[in-house]
Amino acid sequence: MHRREFLAAGAAAVTLPTFAKDSPKMLPVIDTHQHLWDLTQVKLGWLKKGSPLDASYTPKEYAAATDGLNVVKAVYMEVDVVPEDKQKEADYVIALCESGKTPTCAAVLGGVVASDGFAKYAGQFKGSKYVKGIRQVLQADSTPPGTCLKPEFVKGVRLLGDLGLSFDLCIRPKELPDFIKLVDECPDTRFILDHCGNPQAKWTADEWDGWRKNMAEMAKRKHVVCKVSGFVVNGWEKGKWKPDDLAPAVNGTIDAFGWDRVMFGGDWPVVLNAGSYKDWLTALRAIIADRPEADQKKLLHDNAAKVYGI
Secondary structure (H helix, E strand, O other), rough: HHHHHHHHHHHHHHOOOOOOOOOOOOOEEEEEEEEEOOOOOOOOOOOOOOOOOOOEEEEHHHHHHHOOOOOEEEEEEEEOOHHHHHHHHHHHHHHHHHHHHEEEEEEEEOOOOOOOOOOHHHOOOOOOOEEEEEEOOOOOOOOOOHHHHHHHHHHHHHHHHHHHHHHEEEHHHHHHHHHHHHHHHHHOOOEEEEEHHHHOOOOHHHHHHHHHHHHHHOOOOOOOOEEEEHHHOOOOOOOOOOOHHHHHHHHHHHOOOOOOOOEOOOOHHHHHHHHOOOHHHHHHHHOOOOOOOOHHHHHHHHHHHHOOOO
C-alpha cells in the first residue's frame, strides 16, 4: 500500500465521539493546537528517550483524550520534525484533512523560514484548502536571541503574507519585544502568538508585570491573534495546580487581546506534562464560566472558525 493510502486508511478508522449537546456547560470547541506524530513515519529530534512523549500520538489517541469534551474540529500544529521529514509531515496531515474522518480539518506546518528552499516549500501551499500557516519553533536553546529579526528571516515571514499564510510565534517570553518588531516589519502577514506568550509559573510579580505590558503592546498590532494554550507546562506541577493558578495568564491574555482575538488550543500531547487534556480544558471553562456565553463561544470556537476559515 502506498504511504498516502496507508495514512488515509488509518484516519478512516477513527470516528468522532458523540456529545451531550444539551449540556449548557459543554460549548463546542475548535482546538487550534493539536499535535500528532507517528514515530514510525517521522523523526522528532527533540524527543528524549523514556519521556512520556516518546511514543506515537495519532488520531486514535486524540479521540480518546478528547472524548466527551465536544471538540468538534482541530487544527494540526507542526511538531518540529527533523528538516528532512517536513515534506513527509505535510503529506501526512493533508491526507488526514482530506479523509474527513477525524476532527483535523486544517494545519499549520513546519518550515525553516530563512532557508534557501523555503520559498519553494511554502509556495506549494498557496491557496491550499487545508494548510493555513507555517511555524518555526524559536524557543529552543539552540536558537539565538534576535533570530527573528535577521533579514533572511523577515523576508521569509513577509513571503507568507504574500502567500496568504499565517506565521505562529512560539517564543521565549522575554523576547516578546523582538517579536513585536518582527510583526511591525511584516504588516501584511497574519501572526498567531502561541501559548499566551509563554508565561512561567515561578515568575516574580515584576516579571508578571513585564509580561502584561509586552502582551498589551503586542495586542496593539491588529494582525496578531493569541492562542490560550500550552503555558500550563511552564512550571505548573502536574496534579498540584488549580484553575485559580492559571487564571492570571488566561485573564491577562484576554485583557490584552480582547474576546475577538483569542482562541483555545489544547497543546496535546505536550500538555500531558502538566495534566490531561480534560484537566486543561475543564480548568479553562471554569476560569471563563462567569463571562457571557457569547464571549466563551468566541474563545472556544467562533474566533478559530473565522481565523482559519473552517
